[in-house]
Each structure stands twice: as C-alpha cells, then as structure tokens.
Amino acid sequence: MDNLPTQELEALRYIQYECRDAIGYITLNRPDKRNALSADMVTELKLAFSAAEDDETCKVIVLRAAGEVFCAGADLAYIQELQGFGYTDNLADSTHLMQLFHQIYTLNKVVIGQVQGHALAGGCGLATICDFAFTVPEAKFGYTEVKIGFLPAIVSVFLLRKIGEARTKQLLLTGDIITADKAAEFGLVNFVVSREELADNVVRFARRLCTENSGQSMELTKEMLARIPEMPLEDSLLYAAQMNAEARGSQDCRRGIAAFLNKEKISWE
Template sequence: MQFVKYEIEDRIGYITLNRPEKRNALSYEVVTELKEAFSRASEDEQVKVVVLAAEGKAFCAGADLAYIQQLQSNTFEENLEDSNHLKELFYQIYTLNKVVIAQVQGHAIAGGCGLATVCDFVFSVPEAKFGYTEVRIGFIPAIVKVFLLRKIGEMKSKELLLTGELITASDASNCGLINKIVNVTQLKEEVKVFAEMLIKNNSGQSMEFTKKMIAKVPEMSLEEGLDYAARKNAEARATDDCRKGINSFLNKVSVNW
C-alpha cells in the first residue's frame, strides 16, 4: 500500500498512516487503504489487538482540502458514494472484532479526530490538539457526530462540534475523548505495554463480544438491552473460552490466551 503500513509485532497489528508530507490527510485512496488494512487485521489470526498510528508530526489533519475542492464538482450521487466510503471506515473500526488503540503522536483534527474518536482506546502526547473544525470552513462534522454523541454525550459534543475549537490533550482527557496522556518518548512503549496486557490477560473472544454489545445496546430500549444482554450472557457460558477461563481460575493455574 502507498499511504498505509501494515505490520505485526508480538500479536499486535500496527496500522500506520504514512503520508507525513500531507499531515496524513484523508483522501479516497487513503480511506481505501485503511479499510483494506483493518479488514486484514480483522481476519489475521496472528493479530489480537490493533494499534492505529501515524508517521510525522501530525496524527491526521482530516480531509485533504484539495480533494474536497475537487469533490465540489461532483454530482450528489458521487458525493454520497464518497461520504459512504468514510462512513464505512469509521463503522468498521468502531465495530471491528478486535480492540483498536489510537496512538496519537500529534494533532488529530476534523476527520483525523474522527479516526481517534471511533477507536476503543486513545493514547496521546501532551502536545497534541484535538478538534472538529469543519464548521470553520463551511463544512459539517456529520459522520463523526454519530459516534461522538455516544462517546461523550450531547452537551460536550455540541461545544466541540458547533465551536470548531481545538482543545488540548488534557481537555480531551477530561471530557472523555482520550484515555491517557503519555510523553512522546514513551508513547509507543506505553501503548505496547497496554496492548500486551490485553493480549495476555483477556480472552479475545470475550473482548470481541463485549465490544459488539457496547455498540448495540445504546440503540435499544432498557428492556430490549437487558434481554439482549441475558441472551449473550447465556451464550458466553457455553463457549470454550469461558470453560477454559473458569477451569484455570478454579485450579489456580495461568490461562494462555
């Protein structure tokens, strides 16, 4: 791939944006390669946890504005196809069958902030800025809004989406947008240690099922959510991983996930 690197190290799949000269801006081709990389990680038996990283000073500056300018001459149908392309990437990451950690080494802006938003965990350097700046160029943060409302709620989402202001990593942490702030010299190692903890301690199947439920339950009523949870609870008891985990716990032996 031209714009995205795919590597595996110790059961961690690294998907790395590799367009530093354009601040890893998103174009149709970049989104295509990201979708291909996440599909590969989803099916790769050597990968248990995925890390989304980036080369250069910026994590991702959002949409390539030159590309957006070209799209203005498109028909509605052509623009809808392009919008669906990005929508599919965000949904793919949000519902991926494996945990995804964003390793943010620089600014994550507009669509780049959207990429971080749909990941399960976000580790960031203190210097990184976050924000959805679309309203400042006459555009709208349409697709990411669906995920951001789920993640941090309506009040803070309105503040970020309607002002278009950039916030610090500290503010992003306080509002629940990121999980941990790490110095740049320690970022990759901290992410690796966290990923290795998930790999060593947790059933991949259990994390997959739990992540799937987290995505589905908010769209259900209270009763529907509880019925769905009860069914999944019953299904989980019959899995090999559950038998293996409980047997290991009762016999006081380490489980090899």
C-alpha cells in the same frame, strides 16, 4: 510489509500494515501531507483493517501515524476536487468515510489509537473512533468543520454515544481546538503520556490485553457495547442475558473459570 494476504494489500501506497507479537500495526504513511485523508487513503485504511481482522496472528490493533501530525483531516487537493461533485458523488464519498468509521467501531478486535500529533476534523474522528487512545501532551484535537461551512456529520453519531450531548455540542458547534488534557477530560482519549513513552505505553497496554484477556470475550463485549444503545431497555436486557448464557458455554469461559477455581495463572495467547 508483512502479513499482507492479497496483492491488493501489497500495493498499498499510503498505509502500512504489519503484525508483531500479536499486535497489528496500521500506520498512516503520508507524513509529507500531514497524513491527510483522501478517497484512496480511506480505501487503503478499509483494506488494512480488514486484513488485521482476518489475520489470525493479530489479537489487538494499533492505529498510528508517521511524521509529526497524526491526521490533519481531509486532503486540501481532495477538498478542491469535491467542489465539482454533485449530490450523488458527494453521497458516495461520504458513505465511503462512514463505512470506515463503522468498520472500526464494529471491528471484532480492539483498536488502540497511538496519537503522536495533532488530530483535526476527520483526523480527530479517526483518532476518537478507536476503542482506546493514547496521546502526547503537545497534540491538539478538534472538529473544525463548522469553520469552513462544512458539517461534522458522520463523527457526530459516534461522539453522542462516546461523550454525550452536552460535550458533543460544545466541540462540534464551536469547532474549537482543544489540548490533549482537555480531550482526556472530555473522554475523547484515555491516556496522555510523554512523547518518549508513547510507543512503549501503547505496546504494554496492547500486550496486557493480549495476555490477560480472552480475545473472544473482548470481541463479544465490543459487539454488545455497539448494539445495546440502539435497543429499548427490555430488549437490551434480554439481549445481554442471551449473550451471557452463550458465553458461559464457550471454550474460553470454561478454560478461564477452571483456571480461576484452580488458582492458576492463565495466558490467553
């Protein structure tokens, strides 16, 4: 592995991280377990996202997976282990996953999901918490928790923001598994492309963000989009105006406007 800043990251077992051409790749690497989530895997994902966020050579992050399945949700052995948990342990475990989803949602770099196979339950949440998601026509998506007496609790917070109440209810209350095309129609993913073209499409999209967009501007825009829904109308407008004013004084804005006025092509790498 490259670009791993600490011994802790160098010891990752279930996740791989590397950065190439300003794109940081975080790879789920438990293909024999269909990349199912366990407490250890969530810990490693948190470490990898922190590493990518701190990596000065990384501008955009791609979350992908090894094998045929993107992520099948919680690991069966781990689900069995949870049967012996009390409330305190269950709250700690739920908070662990919540922290990962919040970390991805508020990360200061754009996260692109490269979903090469089925994404179910917590795995579907992981795929759809990304800022953008590419998938293949064969992939299936679904939040199946209600079918086993569980709750799709944490992902509901983000889904309500992303796709609205009606579609969130349809997905979470039925637990239905849907096609990639339906996931795109609902707004869970952005692009459906052939398996052969998936990786190339993701790289081209990531490279376009790296070269055509200011990293600072994308960071602040992502921050605004996370914070504004929580605010009353007047507060959100004041916050937006303040962010606008601060951005105008930034080095990136001055550079971008100068290039625009001089009709010069600008590369943000």
